[in-house]
Amino acid sequence: MKDVATAAGVALKTVSRVVNDEPGVNPETAARVRAAIDRLGYRRNESARVLRRGRTATIGLVIEDVSDPFYSALNRAVEDVATRNGSLVLTGSSAENPARERELVLTFCDRRVDGLIIVPAGNDHAYLLPELKAGTVAVFADRPPEPGLDLDAVLCDNAGGVGQGVEHLIRHGHRRIAFLGDHPAIFTAAERLHGYRTALEAAGIPADDRLISMGPPGQARMAVELTRMLALPDPPTALLTGNGRLTVTALRVLATRPPPHPALVGFDDFELSDLIVPGVTVIAQNSSGLGRVAAELLFRRLSGHTGPARRIRLPTHLIARGSGELPPP
Amino acid sequence: MKDVATAAGVALKTVSRVVNDEPGVNPETAARVRAAIDRLGYRRNESARVLRRGRTATIGLVIEDVSDPFYSALNRAVEDVATRNGSLVLTGSSAENPARERELVLTFCDRRVDGLIIVPAGNDHAYLLPELKAGTVAVFADRPPEPGLDLDAVLCDNAGGVGQGVEHLIRHGHRRIAFLGDHPAIFTAAERLHGYRTALEAAGIPADDRLISMGPPGQARMAVELTRMLALPDPPTALLTGNGRLTVTALRVLATRPPPHPALVGFDDFELSDLIVPGVTVIAQNSSGLGRVAAELLFRRLSGHTGPARRIRLPTHLIARGSGELPPP
DNA sequence: CCTGCCGCTGACAACGTTGTCAGCCGTGCC
DNA sequence: GGCACGGCTGACAACGTTGTCAGCGGCAGG
Structure with missing residues (x-):
């Protein structure tokens, strides 16, 4: 910038004014400065700008895994909103590990991101408090912050979605419906299990704990659990799987039988669910909606909005493709 | 940092030394400083550090779409290597649009990323030259830089991979093999078409232009092209699709017939290809390998390695799952 | 003619670090 | 006792911007 100023025969500050489109510069001078900028190929140093102004025009996104379709759709939606707001996105994968999540968030804060969108892996976000106090804005997505952390959050209607699925199966004649969910320490898994129990109860069907299995979506575990359930004297005639990976794992195991x-x-839609025979009936959640709304909440706060923390629930919807309409034998 | 210095009763510079683990600080003093840091919840301002040192410990990744499975796997691999090297990743989706790619790259450069990994959308990277001269390192992935731009690049063995596929089909008795590729302006699409022609020629089978269709992977276009080909007097008995999306589109169209x-x-493996009946035979490329190797090349250069630009080809391998082993009628 | 104002420009400090260099003190050697 | 040296510490400038304020000349109004 100094060089540009010299080349254009003006002061540093005038160049700064031109670069920032500040008013009060003689058009002729501005033109001369712009010419010098082009000639020298000058580009503003954002780091210095950040240092001076405090805003980085960068937000941080912490998700479980950038390569997971659910999260990468969310990532894309966040990126789109950020682009519209002139921001860039730093993304990190927490691998469902609270320590890694914390490390990522703090590293982002060191970089002075303007805001954070977090899919929390753990339940303890005390480490966030100093950053929040320092003015960093955070929004939670897919899972809420623990009580006491008063932040905006965007969630899916997990219980309601599972309820829709259970009702759908009941409508098709099922009464023995198994639920295969992820580890109940995961908020969404717990909510979905709750939705399952509630819907059964509402239909007057007693929940049978032998038809419930909660744990990580490994194929071995799934094979064991399905085998166990299907060998029961009154085996389930329908399965409800609690997330996309569980659905796929279940399909793989069923294919061997x-x-x-x-x-x-299955909870959560996935690509090609229509090409499998029969097509897989799913409760679709809106992963990109999750990202979009979270980013919108974030940028609203960044542009000065204050107000009580909001908790938004996005609806799910059931897509019937065949597998959920099979009648009981 | 100033506050910490005051609190610990030392000079600014001593705090800096402690924070950076520089040698030559009395352990007692260091302990006092560290205590003050903890007490005040001090965190180093990375922007100022960057301004002073010139290194951001951040790299930029420009891909076509963060939500595409191929690219999100690449993204994840890049992130992993970056994490191991203490770096963060700024990611942007170019949407296969050269102008957007340029904008992203330049924005990343303004932020003074240490290096760039680019899946190029266009063929003109003249805009990169000033940045390269300024010391930014760039590595291309999946597609090479245009001649004259002497940069490291990691590519798949596109022609060889398609060749494997063609040979596989020929081995199963096919001689009428159609090729459905993406727009030939895309480097990988052109290479794959070339591999198709070469393999046919090697087998002594004349290429038939009526069995070749190159263009974007829209379902309508695919339906038209497949209908046309299958209505020929001597229709193709086998299809080779040039990328994942084309494969899926073809499957959807075939499902209607x-x-x-x-x-x-199909070129490029995709999730659930094994659950479709028959399983989809694919030529798997190593998308995370692409990201990993590109990131490794980048960090090698960032740590001082100089040397001629390298062009690395990653092998593909054929995974037979059923659809490629169907005999001709 | 003086005053006040406006449009434009520039000097200077500040943002929070780190690199450079100088200084202090104690120790060991001549 | 004088000197060199090493371990430790600190003062200061610099990185490239932007915010603040002051200054300049011209013009309108009193």
Whole structure:
């Protein structure tokens, strides 16, 4: 910038004014400065700008895994909103590890991101408090902050979605419906389990703990659990899987078994669910909506909005493709 | 930092030394400083550090779309290598738009990223030259830089991979093999088409232009092209699709037609290809390998390595799952 | 003619670090 | 006792911007 000023025969500050489109510069002078900028190929140093102004025009996004379709759709939606707001996105994968999440968030804060969108892996975000006090804005997505942390959050209607799925299966004649969910320490998994129990209860069907299995979506575990359930004297005639990976794992295990297969409804849509035979009936959640709304809440606060923390629930919707409409034998 | 210095009763510079683990500080003093740091919750301002040192410990990644499985796997691999090297990743989606790519790259450069990994959308990277001269390191992934731009690049063995696929189909008795590729202006699409022609020629089978269709992976276009080809007097008995999205589109179109279906080999593996019936035979490319190797090349250069630009080809491998082993009728 | 104002420009400090260099003190050697 | 040296510490400038304030000349109004 100094060089540009010299080349254009003006002071540093005038160049700064031109670069920032500040008013009060003689058009002729401005033109001369712009010419010098082009000639020298000058580009503003953002780091210095940040140091002086305090805003980085960068937000941080912490998700579980950038390569997971659910989160990468969320990532994309966040990126789109950020671009519209002139911001860039630093993304990090927490691998569902609270320590890694904390490390990422703090590193982002060191970089002075303007705001954070976090899919929390842990339940203790005390480490966030100093940053929040320092003016960093944070929004939680997919899972809420623990009580006491008063932040905006965007969630799916987990219980309601699972409820829709259970009702759908009941409508198709099922009463023995198994639920295969992720580890109940994960907020969404717990909510979905709750939705399952509530819907059964509402239909007057007693929940049977032997038809419930909660844990990580490994294929071995899934094989064991399905085998166990299907060998029961009154086996489930339908399965409800609690997230996309569980659905896929269940499909893989079922593929190793002879028909007839139980009906299946999966929470979370996934690509190609329509190409499998029968098509997989799913409860679609709006992953990009999650990202979009979270980013919008964030930028609203960044542009000065204050107000009580909001908690937004995005609706899910059931897509019938065949697997959920199989009747009980 | 000033506050910490005051609190610990030392000079600014001593705090800086402690924070950076520089040698030559009395352990007692260091302990006092560290205590003050903890007490005040001090965190170093990275922007100021960057301004002073010139290194941001951040790299930029420009891909086509963060939500595309191929690119998000690449993204994850880059992130992993970056983390191991103490760096963060700024990611942007170019949407296959050269102008957007340029904008992203220049914005990243304004932020003084140490290096760039680019999946180029366009063929003109003249805009990169000033940045390269200014010391930014760039590595291309999936597609090479245009001649004259002497940069490291990591590519898949596109022609060889398609060749494998063609040979596989020929081995299963096919001689009428159609090729459905993306727009030939895309480097990988052109290379794959070339591999197709070469492999046919090597087998002594004349290429038939009526069995070749190059263009974007829209379902309408795919439907038209497949209908046209399958209505020929001597229709193709096998299809080779040039990327993941084309494969999926072809599967969707085929699903609307009565059997028997032509054999199918798709370039690029995709999740659930094993759950479709018959399983989809693919030529798997190593998308995370692409990201990993590109990031490794980048960090090698960032740590001082100089040397001629390298061009690395990653092998592909064929995974037979059923659809590519269907015999001709 | 003087005053006040406006449009434009520039000098200077400040943002929070780190690199450079100088200084202090104690120790060991001549 | 004088000197060199090493371990430790600190003062200061610099990185490239932007915010603040002051200054300049011209013009309108009193």
